[in-house]
Amino acid sequence: MSYVPPHKRNSKDPVQPSPFPLLLTKFRRNIDDLKSTYFQGNGIVYSGKYFTKWFLVSSNGIEDEVPPSVNLVPLSSDSSDCINGLKALELMNNDFHKDMITEESEEEERTRWLLVAEKVADDLVFAYEQANKRKEDHEISDNAKLRLVARFGKIVFYGRKAGPVVDYSLKNSRRIFSTDVPTSFIQNIKSNAITSHEFCIDGEKEKYIVKITGPNEIISCKCTVKEDGRLSMYKASLGERVELNPERHLTIDVSCTVKNLDVRLMLAGKRKINTLTENELSNIQGLLSSAIVDLNVKGRLRWPLGTTSSEGGYKIFEVCHVKVTIYKKHTLGLKVRETDGFSERNGTGEIAKGVTLILKEMNTKLQEQNIERGCVLEMLRGVLGTIWDFMSYDGSLM
Template sequence: MSYVPPHKRRSKEPVRPCPVPESVSRKFTRNLNLDGRQNTSGQGRKVIYAKDCILKWFLVGSDGIEDEISPSVKLVPVSSDYSEWNWRDGRKPWVLVNNDAGEKDAEIGETVVRTPWLSVAEKVEDDIFMAFGQVKNGMDHPALEEVTPRLVARFGKILLNGHPSFSSESLKGGLVAESTSRESKKSFCTNVPTSYMESIKDAAVLKLGCCMEKKDIYCVILSDKTHPDSTISCKCTVKEDKRLVMHRVELNALRHCVADVSCLNQNIDMRLMVYSKRILTALTENEICNIRKLVDSAVVDPNVKGGLRWPLGEAVSGDRYSVCGVWHVINTVYRSSTFRLKVREVDRFDFRAGTGGAAREVILVLKGISQKLEEGGEVERSSVSDMLKDALKMIWDHFLSADPYFM
């Protein structure tokens, strides 16, 4: 057999393309444009915490705050039905489940007056007063002419994103106190089941009695190169000609107090939060023009995530603003003299990450307490305390349900 030079030999291996250098691959992925969206360098909408933000996490059973974890409380992985929460590290988050909640309730019966809401009120009352005081002391920002503190309750499930060795045994010995440790990161999932939303509409709203209105809102989230640590949200509605109408411009909310409550005898958890709503009202004519240019160039498209897209090259305005996200919110709002209930469906898209998702959310704005704490002069502590207890009792009676959730 005659000799064949190496460069003329035929390999039995399948022909493969030359590998693409990693730097080129990253650049290609970054510049890839799908469904007409412009990838931008701006940050997605951020969660901003005040410098002295108060963070708490505690567990509540049928008769109040749980100082020790019951052996019946276990950690179980989130159901595959909620695979959208299996983020980042590829592992499913965990949730707390009380296996004998029903048996414990049966043992308690009617011999004990169960007032878990009183325990929660005592636990968070000082923090709420302190958080509102922080907002009042920080209202001298020159670019902000309207800062409104709010107390809200959100409903969902506390997710524990832990170390591979993370188990129910690690609950003992102060996991709650160490809730910010790297090995037990915690998040609050606000995406509730359809059954829960319907029960809120059919039961809670009918019993409480309030006026209803429906809103269809688009939030265009912008990054500002001059303020890289913040994002700007433009609240818009749609005209008959499918163009957006901008109503107000806000900075991302600033959180002052977050208290997460694991409700061991329910399958719904609660988050109590004090945050400041920051509406920008001192923008220059040039700033308004650049922001409005981005809003006006948006194209309403129900076939894309978030419901909006931008023509090629029009997701950037000048050398300062760029679109980094969009929310489409269908909001059903129930109002009374003391609270505002939002039952909403949200479709989000993050331009920076190139990802999006839909969620169903229930938010209760405790309007009466917020207004009382905003009043000038000395606030009567006892009246606010009574209002907080009444509000939490209402939440326990109407918003914390034992319907299946994350099982």
Template sequence: MSYIPPHKRHLKDPSKPSPVQDSLDTKFKKNLNFKSSSDKLNRITFSENFISKWFLVGSNGIEDEISPSVKLVPVSSDSVECRNGERPLVLMNNDLHKESKEEERTRWLLVAEKVEEDLVFAYERAKTAIEENQHVLRLVARFGKIFFYRRQAGPVAEYSKKNLNKVFSTDVPASNLQHIKSKVVPSHGFSIDLKKETYTVKVSHYNRPNETINCKGTIKEDGKLSMYKAELNVVWHMVVDVSCIDKSLDMRLMLAAKRKMTALTEKEISSIKELLDTATVDPNVKGGLRWPLAKASSETGYRVFEVCHVRATIYKNQTLRLRVRDTDRFNERTGTGAVKREVTLILKDINTKLQEENIERACVLKMLRDALGTIRDFMH
């Protein structure tokens, strides 16, 4: 009997869900319950001084606490992920008042003031890791929707934020993506820099359970995967989540460090390449790659646990880079997959400025305000 991968098998009892783990084991610190440790399910590594914040932006202003007028309502789309049969919830404001464009712009300028101090502090702490471990810092804004999981919908004012199970979904609806391509890209002087199609294969080793090696590759003429880059899982230094309760999108401002591969021996690199060489491109399976039976792991201890097929378009202007990509992801361990449209704004000029010595805070605040002015346009 031929081998059938787990994600293509049919259940004998269609009414019974697959016994798989949650796709994201969210951990918060401080008011978000993030913890400065590795998330073993998703290989998320937090720095020792990880900073996390969450606040709401709406027509009533910027709020650190949840207003009584804000409610949790079920997501209407059937395509979103449920947990244990529970549909996610989103925040909705029932007390809206019409505001001018100037009022909205002023409010987003206040967002810059709210995150500036934490951002500068996060860079100061991250600089040490850059010098000691050859990390490469990157500051990005991601767009999506913050989902909450709770037993019942309704008012949330009586709930503290630390008790809300929160997940940031990076999937952008088609209508928002169309707005970004047709309105935001031309109005902010973006031009296409490049288009690329890649595969990312995440592998782990039993001797290093808290580390992920992200192997990026392209397809050769013979249909095989050719690895051109290998990196360790990124380290998160700061995450600021902004619930835009009057908009269809939320925003995450994130400072993370990409880690170069410096510890692998030639033998280990060769072992990983051999593992990737056994993959076959198959557009009919989730993630776009499949392995022969029992070949998704090597004799030396490396094992594939996630694959992702990416089609990306990169735009750029004088100060920013914009990445729009379609992703087809499959997790080998949990048996879950997802197809998403993702939009990431890379704040390259601010990132460079904040790594300088003796930076002027006024300059940082101005650059941050300018960037958030652009980010605001993504929300319309």
């Protein structure tokens, strides 16, 4: 795409609500290591066996139909919150009053929330079976490391009219998951949830992630800034410092109308590249070395005119400055992120905050052969209990 001058993407402009990526037509990838996969124009890669589900949890538990009290309302009054020209909408429960919440009703709602485990257990087991089978059949590399996470945010619907939703189902509606969360939520997680759930800090990182489109793939490069202000890939080996975009196997979106946040469970495979030639690597490093760190532009990186592509067919796709604090405990990991990103593809920027739970123990157990359903349910209930506690730390509900 054409070069976007830095003055047209100045991060000093008022921060707008997070824009959402354009959802483009799926098209088949045609490289040996990624048989039976496809990806969308926003760079998200999906397994050929990928599937997704959505359901709603209210004060009455899991709902088969959207209650009359729940309406679709505009995400904001700002016209920039649109997807392909369609207004972005979220679910709002008109009967929810936080001043009516008692300790007893909160515990009852938490108990009903844990029933989500019954709803998703079989889907999780099936998704892991399919991912492992693809490894065995060599449809994906043996180095496609699986990762199970829970992300907090807001489920956003589009292509519908605002108002009551009792007349039609939302299960097949077009939706995306925005991982941007309020600052108050971040603050309460750090001041309350970390201690109460016995997490300990595992480190802080600051890096740049540069996504580059190649002839057949989108490559993600993790970089730091050298003393001379230039970018450098910071991992020691090629397989660790240059990656393909993760391949998604499963997403389960849960709208929770008694909280101000929703949840996404996602299983994805982290994939490494081990086959870049010296010439290909030189093209990638050439693009990175041309970058100029500039704190006054979105993404904090810019390229001189005419240097966002190379002769080998590689082009800058997205850039993102990331600050992440990592916490850990025996069974879980936790990442709190602040990102400042920019897409060279469509000229849009986004400043966002995110919270991700990494379900370490559950991910390990689900990769075992013939795991018992009771074991899966027990682990899921524990994870869902933690997720509920985290959602209760939303500052707007305190």
